Amino acid sequence: MQLAREALDIHISCLYQGDKALLPTYRLEEINIQDGAVLTGVARKLQLLSDFEAFVDGGAWRLSLASENAGVFLAVLPDGQVVSWGGRACSELFCENLRDIAQLKSSLDACAALKRDGTVSCWGLKSSCSKAEVSDRLQGVRSLFATSRSFAALRTDGAVVVWGGALGLENFGGDDSKVRDELTGVRDICSSASAFAALREDGTVVTWGNSCEGGDSSRVKGELTNVVALRATRRAFAALRSDGSVVTWGAITEGGGSFAVQDQLHKVSDIQATEAAFAALKSDGSVVSWGEAGLGGDCTAVQERLKDVASLHANDCAFAALLREGSLVTWGDQTGGGGSARVQGQLRNIVDVRAFRRSFVALRADRAAICWGHCEFTMNGVVDIQGNALGFAALKPDNSVAFFGPSAYSRGFFEAVEDQLQEVAALHVTAGAFAALRSDGSVVTWGTWKGGGDSSEVQERLRG
Known part of the structure; x- marks a missing residue:
């Protein structure tokens, strides 16, 4: 891989001989490559990671522990070097060994x-x-x-x-x-x-x-x-x-x-969890829940509607069940996503559901995004959406970014960089900031300093 990198003057994440991955530690004599052999290489691009995305990956219960006052973004550059910023950033000296x-x-x-x-x-x-x-x-x-x-x-x-x-x-x-x-x-x-x-x-x-x-x-x-x-x-x-x-x-x-519902817990195909309750999806499309009633453990109020369920989704205090015909049923904390009555008329032709701390966002087939719970809004033309305590950022079909913030404070962060948010390839988030990775490999951030919203001190290093 080192020889290929030097010959092509690009950083390569992996080489393939046919469908076989060639490990970086392989020597030429070990893989029997002959003159004229054709190899496929995957070029490295800048990769963004965040502590928040890593933190909540293990379950919805983690959402309640994340703080908007502490966060870190890590950028893995094409050459493997790491740049970090935010309130939980590691030192520049430490980053030198963090490849x-x-x-x-x-x-x-x-x-x-x-x-x-x-x-x-x-x-x-x-x-x-x-x-x-x-x-x-x-x-x-x-x-x-x-x-x-x-x-x-x-x-x-x-x-x-x-x-x-x-x-x-x-x-x-x-x-x-x-x-x-x-x-x-x-x-x-x-x-x-x-x-x-x-x-x-x-x-x-x-x-x-x-x-x-x-x-x-x-x-x-x-x-x-x-x-x-x-x-x-x-x-x-x-x-x-x-x-x-x-x-x-x-x-x-x-x-x-689960004693009260144990006799119903058979033919289960999936389980989801809030901070203090479980919900089980059965093979016949019905749902059983148990645990803290106010956090999703009691679905009796909507039990009759929980039929032909395709998938279950959970934030830290409520559940959302996506039915096969494209509608949604919710229960749990009424102010944290469990109550969807105000937007129920819009919850049709749903193709995906995103869970945030105390909100849900439903993505429709027509690319409309409907949010309810702690925040409530509708956006049209949404490709992807990310959210945190400051608000929600949506990637649009033209690769621009739209933002919904519940306060002038949160909207102010976005407005300061809005003109830079073009040709965006992906959005990333900490509990208190957003980062947009543009198609040219540059990074635009907004939000609180401690959350990672100010990347001015590392922009030169991000550009390599």
Whole structure:
């Protein structure tokens, strides 16, 4: 790959010989390339990552923990160098060793970056990011996971490495000593705010962390077999088994106790979670929910309409069910997306639903975007949409950006850069700022300084 980069004078992310990927570490004699062979290369482009996108990727419960006053954007340049800005940015000196990032994960007070060589770098509060005791084991990592204050790394050999936990307390998931011997052959990990659950290749589950919030699954250990998927609220877990049944544990009132609906939890095909409730989609298109009633655990008021459901969506306090005929049914916190009566007449021909902290946005086939919950608006001609505490930014078909902000304060940030928002290829977001990646590789930001809205000090480095 180095020879190809030097010959073509471009940065290459991967080379292919037919459909076979050629690893950067391969030598020519190892891959038997002859003179005249045809290889396909994928050119590297600037890549944007954010702590917020990484933070909420693990579940809707995380939305309530993200702060608009702290955020970080990371730009991975075509040559692999990293530029960071925002209130949680790492130092320029640290960034010099932070190359070729493949994944970013965030806890409340630290960030962890997985590099393409399978190693991990961390920055933030020492008690949450210090990995000195496990650094020799952080090799060959394929993915990262986080509770509110701890991290877990899943290696390519199926082993798990954990670190962090404020003040060294094990109840945030940073201490796996009691189950370490069981953490082999792991294929996926799910996290609540203070516990981890590891799904093994044989369909069993191993848990650790706060025992009252999902870290202790001994009550249901005998039932945790043939598990195919895990979901978490802030303090509980649900396991979907291959036969369509569901097993729950953790905080009883926040989804860990499904006793009242257990006889209905069969032939389940998917599970979604708010901060404190679960909803299960069954193969016949019906829905069962349990947990905190006000956060989506009680769907009895709309039960008759929950038929022929195609997909479930959750923000941190409400659910939205997309029916096969293109309409939507919502329940949960009425002011946080669970009440859609005011826009129900517009919720037709829906093709996608986006969940934000206390709002939903429905995207229609005609490219109209309808938002309800904490914010309420309608935009036409929307290709993509991102949102945070400041408002919502929509990518338009002509590659310009439209913005809805509930206050003059938030709209002011956007108006300051609006004339630069042309030829935009993608939008990214922290809890307090937006970043637009333009087709020429330049980056335009707006929002709070701490959220990452001011990139003026790094613009020269972003341009290479």
